[in-house]
Amino acid sequence: MIDQYKRSIDYMRISITDRCNLRCTYCMPEDVEKLEHDSILTYEEILRICRSASTLGIRKIKITGGEPLVRKDSVKLMADIKAIPGIEYVTLTTNGVLLEEHVEELARIPLDGVNVSLDTLNPDTFRNITRRDEFLKVWNGLQKIIKSGIPTKINCVPQKGVNEEELMDIAELAVKLPVDVRFIEMMPIGYGKEFEPIKGEDIKSRIKEKYPNIISQKMRRGFGPAEYII
Template structure:
C-alpha cells in the first residue's frame, strides 16, 4: 500500500491526459490555452503501465482529468485501460462537458463510473461570461443522459464573489429534483491568478453553517472520496459538497496523488515541482515504477502551505486538472 510518513494512504490517482482546454474560464485560463509546455502527452501504453503500477500498490480509484480530457481522440481507450486494470474499482473523469451530450455513451461503454462536470453558474449568460462558451443547455442535457445511463454525476462550481456568490438559492432549487452532488469549491490562488483571487475569494464556512442550520446533515467520507465535505437533506434529491482548501486540517485526510499529462508525479497540487517518472513507464513491467513511487512518496509534506500564499509550480489549474 502506498503510504507516506504521516500515515496517509493513497487509494486515489488523479491522472491528467492533456493540459489543453478549449474553455477560457476567468479563474483558470482567462486568455485561453497557450501552448507553452512540452505537448508530448502520455501514450496509451504508458498509461496502462502507470495505472497497473498504482493498482498493484493499493490504488483503487482513478480520475481522468485535463485540461479537457475529451479533447483526446483516444479517451475511450484510456478509460478502458483504467477500468480493466486489476484492482481498479472505480473510474471517474472531470470534464467541462463540451462533448458530454454526444460522447457519454462511448465513455460509459468503455467503463466510466462517475463524472464531474464544471458548471459555475446556472444562468446561461453568466455561464457564457465565465467560460467563453454558450453551452450550458447542451451540458445540462448531457448530464441528464449520464444520469439515465447510471453514471454518478457531480457538478463543480467555483465560488467567486463577483460572479456567482449569490447563486446558492438557484443551485438549491435545482437540487430539489436533480440527483447530482453539487460541489462548491473555494477559489484557489495559483501562479497566474493572484489579482483575481484577491478580488473573488469566498470562504465556504458561512455556507456550511447555513446548510447545517437549514437541516442538512454531513455524510461520512469513503476511503477513496475526494476532499469535499458532503451534506444531504431528506427534501432534496441532490447533495452538496464543500471543498475548502484553506480550512484547518484540510490536508490531514489526503488520499490522492497526481500524474501530469507528461508523466510527472505531483505529490501535491501545489508542490514546487513535478517528479519525472516517465522512464519507468517505458516497460510493460511496472516493478520499476512501483519502487520509484514508494521512494518518492517519502518527500510528501504534511500540508500544501496554500494558506501562506505558496502555490508551487501550479501556474493554473488546467495543468493538473485541479
C-alpha cells in the same frame, strides 16, 4: 501504499491533456501556450503507469485535463484503464461541452462516476465566465449522463459578484436531481488570485439557513475528505 503519516494511498489523478475548449477567466487565458504532442504522455505510457500503480495498491483513478474529452480516443483509454486488474474505480472530471456525444460509450465501460464543472445556471453568466457560448451543450450533457445512471457530481466554484446570487439555486439541484453538488473554494493561485473567494463557512451558513433540518458531518466518502451536508 502507506505514506509517512500512515495513510493508505489508493487514489491517483491523471491529467491526459493540457488543452481545453473553454477559457474560464479564473483558469485559462485566451492565448495559453499549448504543449507539443511529444511533450505529453502517450496512452501506452499512461497505461503502463496505471498497471504499475495497481501493483502498489492504487484502486481508484480519476481522468482529468484540461478537458479530457478533447483528446482523441480518451474514452477508449478509460475503458482500457478500467480493464486493468486491481483497478476498481475509474471516474472523469469534465466541463461537459462534449459529454452528450460520449455518454453511451462511458456507460458501456462502465464508468464509475463523472464530475461536471458548472459554475452557473445562467447562459449569459456562463458565457462571461467561460468566454464561450456553450451552456446548452453542458446542460444537455449533464441531463444525459444523469439519465445513464452513472453517478454524477456537479463542481461549482463560487465567485463574489459573479455567481454569488445563484449558489443556492445550484445547491438545490441536489434536491431536484440525483446528483451531488460540490462547492470548491477558489484557490489563490494562478489566475484565481485575481478573484475574491467565497469561503466554505459562508456557503454552509447559507445552505443551513435555507434548509434548517440538514445534517453536516465530516467524513471520508469517495476519493477524499470533505464536509458533507445531507
